[in-house]
Amino acid sequence: MTPAARLSAAIELIDTIETQRSPAAGALREWGTAHRFAGSGDRAAIAGLVWDVLRRRASSAWVMEDDTARARVLGMLKVERGMDADAVSALCDGGRFAPAPLTESEHAALASRTTADAPAPVAGDYPEWLDPYLAQMFGDDRALEATAMASRAPLDLRVNTLKAKREKMLAALAHLGVAPTPWSPLGLRIELGADARNPGIHAEEVFIKGAIEVQDEGSQLAALLSAARPGEQVIDLCAGAGGKTLALAAMMEGKGRLIATDHDKRQLAPIFERLSRAGVHNADIRAPKGEADPLADIRASADLVLIDAPCTGTGTWRRNPDAKWRMRPGALEIRLKDQAEVLDRASALVKPGGRIAYITCSVLVQENGEQVQGFIARHPDFAVVPPSETAAALGDKARDFATAALKSTEGWLMTPRRTGTDGFFVSVLRRR
Numbered sequence: 001m002t003p004a005a006r007l008s009a010a011i012e013l014i015d016t017i018e019t020q021r022s023p024a025a026g027a028l029r030e031w032g033t034a035h036r037f038a039g040s041g042d043r044a045a046i047a048g049l050v051w052d053v054l055r056r057r058a059s060s061a062w063v064m065e066d067d068t069a070r071a072r073v074l075g076m077l078k079v080e081r082g083m084d085a086d087a088v089s090a091l092c093d094g095g096r097f098a099p100a101p102l103t104e105s106e107h108a109a110l111a112s113r114t115t116a117d118a119p120a121p122v123a124g125d126y127p128e129w130l131d132p133y134l135a136q137m138f139g140d141d142r143a144l145e146a147t148a149m150a151s152r153a154p155l156d157l158r159v160n161t162l163k164a165k166r167e168k169m170l171a172a173l174a175h176l177g178v179a180p181t182p183w184s185p186l187g188l189r190i191e192l193g194a195d196a197r198n199p200g201i202h203a204e205e206v207f208i209k210g211a212i213e214v215q216d217e218g219s220q221l222a223a224l225l226s227a228a229r230p231g232e233q234v235i236d237l238c239a240g241a242g243g244k245t246l247a248l249a250a251m252m253e254g255k256g257r258l259i260a261t262d263h264d265k266r267q268l269a270p271i272f273e274r275l276s277r278a279g280v281h282n283a284d285i286r287a288p289k290g291e292a293d294p295l296a297d298i299r300a301s302a303d304l305v306l307i308d309a310p311c312t313g314t315g316t317w318r319r320n321p322d323a324k325w326r327m328r329p330g331a332l333e334i335r336l337k338d339q340a341e342v343l344d345r346a347s348a349l350v351k352p353g354g355r356i357a358y359i360t361c362s363v364l365v366q367e368n369g370e371q372v373q374g375f376i377a378r379h380p381d382f383a384v385v386p387p388s389e390t391a392a393a394l395g396d397k398a399r400d401f402a403t404a405a406l407k408s409t410e411g412w413l414m415t416p417r418r419t420g421t422d423g424f425f426v427s428v429l430r431r432r
Helices: 004-020 026-032 040-055 057-065 071-079 085-093 105-114 130-148 166-172 215-225 243-251 271-278 321-328 328-347 369-380 389-402
Strands: 154-159 188-189 212-214 233-236 257-261 281-288 302-308 350-358 382-383 412-414 426-429
Touching: 004 026, 004 040, 004 071, 004 271, 026 040, 040 321, 057 105, 071 085, 085 105, 085 271, 154 166, 154 215, 166 188, 166 281, 188 215, 188 382, 212 302, 215 243, 215 350, 215 412, 215 426, 233 243, 233 281, 243 257, 243 271, 243 302, 271 328, 302 328, 328 350, 350 369, 369 382, 369 426, 382 389, 389 412
Parallel strands: 233 257, 233 302, 257 281, 302 350
Antiparallel strands: 154 188, 154 212, 350 426, 382 426, 412 426
16 A cells, blocks of 8 residues: 555544544454455554544644544644645645645645644643643643653563563564663563554564563553562452563562452453463462452451552553543543542551552542542551652662652652653552
């Protein structure tokens, strides 16, 4: 397919996503099935265009002074990819499979309009109803923070120290252009271009043998800040597919007791194979069965309970840009209730002197600092471990991390703008 034909396909897909309210990933899959002539390079390039439009949905429409699918795609070429009016015009020549030529107003908009005077939700590309929440967290910097949250994410990997060292994995994956992550001592990063194909990590020998896992650096740091140690009893209360469970297991060096559970047993399905591949032998997976509590035998005995809390996911917009446009105010209220419930459940599992690591992939203060404050008010036998103390788990990176991340009384907030990671909040609470 020509670049112009790919652009036409992206316009068609954006129209489908908007008019049918389809999740972008599903729409892309269906398009690929219906257009089997498109090669893998074509599909990757078209997906890149679609995701970039969703990242820059508001600012692209602002630049074009038009909210149609075509306007958003054309505006994105300027806002996200830095193309000028003549370059966009060259793609829209009206030829076979190409978009229709630019109108005079489209050419003028591309040549002259910017987001310099746009309101924060437009400049930062997020729903207007979220503006008060982001303003509460970031103040006048909210558009800058949100713009970084709309950027393209790299592919981050975590080296499984039960099987390998980072230096060896850097050499083994050199053909993919890997580099060390700036904060995590376990991380590898692959920067991806706009039209990049999936590098096929799951087919790499080192992945198959369990030496690496796909995990954002922010998620790696969240696990490290929990300071799980060999010999401890550790509970991963919202384990899901097991990303942080695997990280905890490596931190524990196979020593101690690691229990992973989740309220939705379907979420746990991938964890068994992942643990086996990673060489983890001290993990006990407890899936719920009916109404019975899978942790009924544990009372005030855990050294650490890690909560990867259900949240709005505002910190992961780089990886799931259409989620922010589908998010509704009611979702926040539901998540706040879920978070309070899981925190209260964790409190009964922790022994005196033990701790809870409360983690969200959200940047909203309601889900983070305020949720922690509410928990302490309900459970005065817990206190926040000072963030400066928890950062010590990062070793020689602790000081630089403390300069980059946002510190509050309750914990640390990582953001794409400040730490180059997804948005993660981490608070460690110790039982007196």
